[in-house]
Amino acid sequence: MSNIEPARKALLRRVREGEGKASPSDRRAAFDNKGLTEPLRPLADKVARNAREIVDEDIDRARQSGLSEDQIFEIVVCAAIGQATRQYDAASAALKSALEM
Amino acid sequence: MRLQILDNGHGFGTKALFALIRTVSRQPILDVIKLVKYRPDFYGTPMSGVTQEAMRGPSFWSVGDRELMAAFIAKTNQCEFCTNAHSAVADLAYGGGKKASALLCDLDIARIDEPLRATLLMLGKLTREHAVDADDMRAVIAAGASPQQIGDALAVCFSFNVIGRLADAFGFSVPSPEAFGAGAKYLIARGYR
Numbered sequence: 636m637s638n639i640e641p642a643r644k645a646l647l648r649r650v651r652e653g654e655g656k657a658s659p660s661d662r663r664a665a666f667d668n669k670g671l672t673e674p675l676r677p678l679a680d681k682v683a684r685n686a687r688e689i690v691d692e693d694i695d696r697a698r699q700s701g702l703s704e705d706q707i708f709e710i711v712v713c714a715a716i717g718q719a720t721r722q723y724d725a726a727s728a729a730l731k732s733a734l735e736m
Numbered sequence: 737m738r739l740q741i742l743d744n745g746h747g748f749g750t751k752a753l754f755a756l757i758r759t760v761s762r763q764p765i766l767d768v769i770k771l772v773k774y775r776p777d778f779y780g781t782p783m784s785g786v787t788q789e790a791m792r793g794p795s796f797w798s799v800g801d802r803e804l805m806a807a808f809i810a811k812t813n814q815c816e817f818c819t820n821a822h823s824a825v826a827d828l829a830y831g832g833g834k835k836a837s838a839l840l841c842d843l844d845i846a847r848i849d850e851p852l853r854a855t856l857l858m859l860g861k862l863t864r865e866h867a868v869d870a871d872d873m874r875a876v877i878a879a880g881a882s883p884q885q886i887g888d889a890l891a892v893c894f895s896f897n898v899i900g901r902l903a904d905a906f907g908f909s910v911p912s913p914e915a916f917g918a919g920a921k922y923l924i925a926r927g928y929r
Contacts, residue, residue, distance in 0.1 A: 636884040637793040639891045642785035649782045684866075686904035687814045694738040694905075704741045705775075712779045715901035718866070723894040725867045730886055733873035 647720065650713050656705040657713075665710045666717035674700045675710055682714035737767055738907040742774050763915040767817070767908035768899070783898065788928040790891035796884050799924075800829035801852055804836050805892045808856050811840055812863040815900040817908040822896075824913075824920035854879030855889045862893060 664670040665679040674696040772780030803826035810818030826836030839846045854876045
């Protein structure tokens, strides 16, 4: 059986807590999809919930607000990993529950 | 891509590597490669560790099955880049032909083992609705999948629910089938490191 947990925990630690161009608080907020302000809030929410609907203007708005491309890169990465983490955790809990009953 | 840094913000060594790959493969550098090679300490290297374990680590699923799951998750997310990329890898892993592409078209009539079909359907729901419940898991177990197989499938799902979102957000361009074919050969030979 594969074991992604050590690598997954290292990934989460790196993007949320490691050195970056965006602040750790913004990266954690993007990961949680909670607590961001405009223009990052709608961008992170779209990444999490409806990434295929993202258009150039979503990125442009973030850029025009003064954010660097590196900051946008980090925020988008954190939002994507955060949503995948919530899905993974929910499914793992459902599997555990199915096996206990 | 929507961020210029992902197209041309790489260091000198990486740009030289890209030039070499373009010359040898006669194909453009796939946007997913540009992404993982940009500031790799932040995303590419730690994410590759996860994906390599999920896709090439010990598993109760074959490499072809896991690549099919990746393609199915991508198709559910309507991510054209990842669907095409991992259909090509799955087809290669299954020994050539278009088995994966056919399975993606119709899970109901396609000839596919019941545990894999049930697992794919669960992954589809998880990807589409962002959650599944214990009844969904019991249905997969009843179809013959072991808890270990389900755990392995969830690992694949984690990776490709990250990668698909980034492909859409950063605006990966969809290259020719030949470029995907070259990428598929690389992923079969070298994995995700």
